[in-house]
Amino acid sequence: MKRSGPLFTLLAGLALALVLLAVNAMTGTVTAPAGGKVTPTPSASPSPSPSKSAPPTSAAPSESPSRAPDADYAGRTDDDSSAIAVTVRDGKAIAYFCDGRDRESWLKGPVDGDGSMALTGKGGARLDAAVRGDKLTGEAIVDKKTYAFTADRAKKPSGLYRATQTVRGARLDGGWIVLPGGEQVGILTRDGVREPAPEIDPDSGSVTGEDLTARPVTP
Known part of the structure; x- marks a missing residue:
């Protein structure tokens, strides 16, 4: 075989x-x-290449709108006929124009970050002003008459005060400007009739000869 x-x-x-x-x-x-x-030999898998990520971008810081510093201003018109006081708080302002006899106006409005303001009041009253250092300069229009003014930055007790109250059936509304140096200019309106305001004690707010209390004004 x-x-x-x-x-x-x-x-x-x-x-x-x-x-x-x-x-x-x-x-x-x-x-x-x-x-x-x-038995198949497992092939080595290629090592993953590191991913290239863009560097983190930092968010731009949010810019809060600038705001004029809180302050009080008080002074006289350039013709020395009247007084003006302005109080600035939290980007708002209230102002009082007064000749101490029978002409007055309350005005209010916003304040820009650079300290400029355009305030308005009854009867077309207007106040345009701007902060320059420690002074507030501008013009006020009251009863269709224009008054240029300069007001210095005020420190207590200087500033703006007001009292509104009903006393023995009479409606009283008083405004006072205490100027640097202590001089006071104000008008007290009694049932719609204006008259020169009696002096006040800025510390206590008491009004001479009246059952009335004046307080600092804020917007």
């Missing part, structure tokens, strides 16, 4: 193994001998 058959089978198996080894070398897989299981 010829034994060439098994020999050919062995040679064929060796040839197949060599072919598989060659394929493994190219594909990176490991192959078991004939009749075994082929």
Whole structure:
């Protein structure tokens, strides 16, 4: 009996193994001998490249609108006929124009960050002014007449005071400007009739000869 058959089978198996080894070398897989299981070699996954992120942008700081500093101003008109006081608080202002006899006006309005203001009152009254250092300069229009003025920055007890009260059935409304140096200019309106106001005690607010109390004015 010829034994060439098994020999050919062995040679064929060796040839197949060599072919598989060659394929493994190219594909990176490991192959078991004939009749075994082929286990793929896991290919190394490429390491992820670090992502390039843009540098964090810092949010621009929010700018709060500027506001004129709180202050009180008091002074006289350039023609020395009247007095003016202005109180600035939290970006708002209230002003009082008074000649100490029978002409007066209350005005109010906003104040810009640079200290400029355009205040308005009854009867078309208007006050336009701006802060320049420790002074407030501008013009007031009252009863269709224009008054230029300069008011210095005031320190207590100087400033603006007001009293509104009903006393023994009479409606009283008084306004006072206490100028630097202590001089007072004011008008007391009694049931609609204006008259020069009596002096006040700025510390206590008491009004001379009247059952009335004056208080500092704020917007």
